[in-house]
Every structure is written in C-alpha cells, then in structure tokens.
Amino acid sequence: MKSREFLLNISACRIPHFNYLRKNFVLMQPVAEEKKLFNFEEYLAFEAKSEVRHEFDNGKLTPIAGGTLYHSIIANMIGAMLLNFLRSKNRDCHVANSDLKVYIPHTNLGVYPDVTVICEEPQFYLGSPAVITNPQLIVEVLSADTEAYDRTTKFENYCSIPSFREYVLVAQDRPFIEAFYLHDPETALWKINRASGLEASITLLSLGCELALKDVYRGGEVLSGATWLPKPTNPKIPSQFNTTLHSSPPSPLARPDEPAGSGRRARACPCRHSRGPSACLFG
Numbered sequence: 308m309k310s311r312e313f314l315l316n317i318s319a320c321r322i323p324h325f326n327y328l329r330k331n332f333v334l335m336q337p338v339a340e341e342k343k344l345f346n347f348e349e350y351l352a353f354e355a356k357s358e359v360r361h362e363f364d365n366g367k368l369t370p371i372a373g374g375t376l377y378h379s380i381i382a383n384m385i386g387a388m389l390l391n392f393l394r395s396k397n398r399d400c401h402v403a404n405s406d407l408k409v410y411i412p413h414t415n416l417g418v419y420p421d422v423t424v425i426c427e428e429p430q431f432y433l434g435s436p437a438v439i440t441n442p443q444l445i446v447e448v449l450s451a452d453t454e455a456y457d458r459t460t461k462f463e464n465y466c467s468i469p470s471f472r473e474y475v476l477v478a479q480d481r482p483f484i485e486a487f488y489l490h491d492p493e494t495a496l497w498k499i500n501r502a503s504g505l506e507a508s509i510t511l512l513s514l515g516c517e518l519a520l521k522d523v524y525r526g527g528e529v530l531s532g533a534t535w536l537p538k539p540t541n542p543k544i545p546s547q548f549n550t551t552l553h554s555s556p557p558s559p560l561a562r563p564d565e566p567a568g569s570g571r572r573a574r575a576c577p578c579r580h581s582r583g584p585s586a587c588l589f590g
Contacts, residue, residue, distance in 0.1 A: 365414070
C-alpha cells in the first residue's frame with residue numbers, strides 16, 4: 308500500500324520521467340524463474356553428480372522418492388530368482404536392479420524400473436552403459452504414491468518399446484502379483500496372469516519362469532512380522548488364474564481383489580501403440 312501511495316504522489320506532483328520510473332518499479336518485482344529443460348546428455352551429467360535420482364520426462368527432471376525396506380527386499384528377491392532361473396537354463400539374459408535406466412525414445416522418457424531383464428545384446432543409449440533401450444521384461448513393485456502412474460502412463464510408455472514383452476506388477480502390502488504378456492506383437496494380443504496368496508505361483512511367459520509367491524514375499528514376511536494370510540474380500544476370485552487373450556493390454560486398473568459391487572469399472576486399455584489394434588476385448 309505504501310508503494311502505491313508513493314507512486315500516486317509522484318504522479319500528482321508531475322515529476323518528469325514518471326512513466327519511466329513506474330515502468331522500472333514494476334520491472335523490479337520478483338519474477339518466477341522458469342525451470343531449466345535438459346537434453347538427455349545434460350541429464351546424464353547432472354544425474355551422475357546428484358545425490359537424488361530423477362526421472363527424465365522430455366527435458367524435465369522429476370525427483371524419485373526412496374522406497375521402503377519391504378519394497379527393496381521384494382524387488383531384490385525377484386531379481387535374484389530371475390537370475391538364478393536364467394543361469395540354470397544357460398540363457399543369455401541380463402537381470403538389472405533399479406540402478407539401470409531405461410530410455411524410451413518414442414516419448415523421450417528415462418526411468419528406473421525396479422527390475423529389468425534384457426535377453427538381447429544390450430543397446431546402450433548415447434553409448435552410456437547406464438542406459439539401455441531394449442528391455443524384454445520389466446518389474447515394478449507398487450507403492451501407494453506410484454501405483455496409478457505405474458499402472459497407466461508408465462505402462463503405456465513401456466509399450467512403445469519394440470523389445471518389450473512382459474510387465475510385472477508386484478504388491479508390497481499383500482502377496483499379489485500381476486503379469487501382462489504380449490502374446491502376439493503383430494496383433495497386439497496380450498495375456499494377463501494373476502496370482503494371490505502365499506500358496507500361489509505365477510509364470511512369466513516371456514521367460515518361461517515360475518515364481519512362487521511364498522519365496523517372493525519371504526523376506527518381507529519375516530521382517531514385518533505379518534502372517535500374509537489372505538483375508539479374501541471376494542470369495543469368488545480364486546487364488547490363481549489365467550484370463551483369456553485380449554487385444555491390447557487389459558487395463559491394469561481393473562483389480563480382481565475388490566469387493567463385488569464396489570462401483571469400480573475397468574478403464575480403457577492404457578497401451579496405445581502401432582503394433583496392433585487398440586480395441587480391448589477385456590470384459
């Protein structure tokens with residue numbers, strides 16, 4: 308208010324160059340600084356020195372919050388189980404943890420999956436051994452803050468990668484795993500597999516590997532002191548089942564463990580790419 312009165316008084320006294328003073332007075336007001344947009348080379352250089360990891364989103368950097376102890380244990384357990392299986396079969400595949408970045412050229416996105424499996428010769432982006440572009444299987448351990456993003460936008464981005472064949476979502480609050488397998492890339496035909504409960508197991512079709520949930524959640528069960536005993540919210544849902552085939556991936560938001568009549572409806576398939584029709588037959 309005082310600044311405004313001062314300007315009005317100057318105007319009333321007809322001091323010369325008043326318009327110049329008023330213009331410069333306004334220009335002296337604080338201006339919000341725009342965030343810098345990085346190219347990917349600058350991002351790699353910045354990330355190498357940063358104490359906090361960031362996702363790269365078309366020039367913008369988004370800090371990544373650290374995961375819980377159970378999140379880390381589950382991700383490491385799955386990575387170890389996949390590595391042991393692939394070695395036992397003499398498969399020429401690599402299993403990486405969340406230190407490895409995956410770059411998605413179609414959307415200019417760089418992310419840190421929890422577990423990444425590469426079964427071809429690794430394709431390094433910009434020659435950096437810290438970034439690959441050809442994952443075959445990706446595992447994400449879900450958390451309350453990132454679940455919606457992992458199930459929708461991130462899944463859609465992963466689908467634009469030609470080598471991508473399977474997406475595995477793992478709950479950390481209960482023994483429950485979902486796997487989305489690209490059965491036919493030409494027609495975008497996906498198969499969904501779900502397993503729930505410690506007695507269940509799930510087959511990752513892109514690798515031919517079966518994971519027992521009691522092994523995946525063993526560390527988390529011991530540390531949390533929880534029994535992980537399933538308390539079924541919908542007794543009609545079996546502990547393990549395979550669905551039929553669907554054109555384009557069924558929406559990961561359609562969760563089978565919700566109470567009947569909850570009002571939640573399956574959303575449209577999030578994966579829209581050029582490798583087949585986008586119409587979803589998921590009922």
